[in-house]
Amino acid sequence: MTDTHDNAISPIASIETIRASFPALGRMYDDRPVGYFDAPGGTQVPAVVAEAVVEQMLRHNANAHWAYQTSRELDEVLADSRVVLADLVGGRPDEIVFGPNMTTLTFHLARGLGRTFESGDEIVVTELDHMANVSPWVDLQGERGVVVRTVPLDPETGNLDWEVFEASVSDRTRLVAVTAASNALGTIVDLPRARSLARSVDALLFVDAVHLAPHERINVATLGCDFLACSPYKFYGPHVGVLWGRGGILADVLPPKLAPAPDAAPERWETGTLNHEGIAGAAAAVDFLAALAGHGTRSERLDAAFAELSRRGDELIARLWEGLAAVNGVRLYGPRPGALRTPTLSFTIEGHTPAEAAARLSSDWGLFLSHGDFYASSVTARLGVEPEGLLRAGCACYTTLEDVDRLIEAVGQLAAGS
Numbered sequence: 001m002t003d004t005h006d007n008a009i010s011p012i013a014s015i016e017t018i019r020a021s022f023p024a025l026g027r028m029y030d031d032r033p034v035g036y037f038d039a040p041g042g043t044q045v046p047a048v049v050a051e052a053v054v055e056q057m058l059r060h061n062a063n064a065h066w067a068y069q070t071s072r073e074l075d076e077v078l079a080d081s082r083v084v085l086a087d088l089v090g091g092r093p094d095e096i097v098f099g100p101n102m103t104t105l106t107f108h109l110a111r112g113l114g115r116t117f118e119s120g121d122e123i124v125v126t127e128l129d130h131m132a133n134v135s136p137w138v139d140l141q142g143e144r145g146v147v148v149r150t151v152p153l154d155p156e157t158g159n160l161d162w163e164v165f166e167a168s169v170s171d172r173t174r175l176v177a178v179t180a181a182s183n184a185l186g187t188i189v190d191l192p193r194a195r196s197l198a199r200s201v202d203a204l205l206f207v208d209a210v211h212l213a214p215h216e217r218i219n220v221a222t223l224g225c226d227f228l229a230c231s232p233y234k235f236y237g238p239h240v241g242v243l244w245g246r247g248g249i250l251a252d253v254l255p256p257k258l259a260p261a262p263d264a265a266p267e268r269w270e271t272g273t274l275n276h277e278g279i280a281g282a283a284a285a286v287d288f289l290a291a292l293a294g295h296g297t298r299s300e301r302l303d304a305a306f307a308e309l310s311r312r313g314d315e316l317i318a319r320l321w322e323g324l325a326a327v328n329g330v331r332l333y334g335p336r337p338g339a340l341r342t343p344t345l346s347f348t349i350e351g352h353t354p355a356e357a358a359a360r361l362s363s364d365w366g367l368f369l370s371h372g373d374f375y376a377s378s379v380t381a382r383l384g385v386e387p388e389g390l391l392r393a394g395c396a397c398y399t400t401l402e403d404v405d406r407l408i409e410a411v412g413q414l415a416a417g418s
Helices: 016-022 048-058 071-091 100-113 135-144 162-168 190-200 247-252 276-291 298-325 353-366 378-383 401-415
Strands: 096-099 124-127 147-151 173-179 203-209 225-231 243-244 328-331 342-350 368-370 391-392
Touching: 016 124, 048 071, 071 096, 071 225, 071 243, 071 276, 071 298, 096 100, 100 135, 100 225, 100 243, 124 135, 124 162, 135 147, 147 162, 173 190, 173 368, 190 203, 243 247, 247 378, 276 298, 298 328, 298 342, 298 401, 342 401, 353 368, 353 391, 353 401
Parallel strands: 124 147, 124 173, 173 203, 203 225
Antiparallel strands: 096 243, 225 243, 328 342, 342 391, 368 391
16 A cells, blocks of 8 residues: 555555464464454453553552652553543543443443433433443433433344434433444444434433444544443453543533542542553553554554554455355344444354354364354344354454455354264
């Protein structure tokens, strides 16, 4: 590719260079290299991320806001990490909240926002979402007397029923909670349309970007949302959670907190002692992605890296879909290639439960796929595949076309009874 100006894609690291960054890719399983297709449940980690975690634990281990040297060093790590994660989502450092995971952060936010809701106020959720963006809001029915309206999934297209979505939003709607992309089907949701509906009634918009963040560039200003959550362990980092919240709201809404804890945002939203080494690793994961592109600011390099990774993902999912669609007994779910989607594909194999198929693919071919409902239980219920759920193959930055071909061949043999 040629490096030009004005929104062009600059060259990024080759797939060979990227793969060399991940020690796990050298793992063998019964004399076969492991094919990792479990990325939607958690990606492998590059060495630089593990090194950042170790560096924090061995060189700067302390608690925050004290006068001695290692504590001051930790404060710098936390401040720098907010800058890095703010660059990832397009926000400000003082709008970045860290926590143990996206689920805990969303429950905490719901409890805080719930204090501002009244009985009869309404919240809109969707069947396409991970339950981490449903259950925290549903719990407010009992706690605050709010009414929760659920937008159904169209099982034929893998998209939301937008007519019902529009009808679900009213002048009583206080918050719309929607995923950016389905972790089960790969569907990328029309967020501008969701934003328009929320704004039409002055409702807040919460976006679960956990599944989208590894695949597409995110910018909260462009999305026009009020909150956005993501999980660094889905984009090559450790197990921590990140919440971006619009500054004014984080400052005005009072969350549950210990009395001596900081009163200023974003720290007022962070409960207990944080996973400092995980936060350092999360920042290193973002810098790893930015380093895939060769020049410019961190934000510019992230733009270039995600543009090319998205193109590669489209190529991988098209190959995977086409190959699996040709296998007798395989049923595919979600949007077809060419539609807005991530390189994540769920399917079933006739004659095999997803758990059985995953075990065989692992033991016989060294291919690691996840199975079940992926905490998107309303998706599997709507598709009629409960209780077994689905088999899910997800591509990451280190996935090759050869990996995909190997999976297609293995599924073909399994479906044929080999």
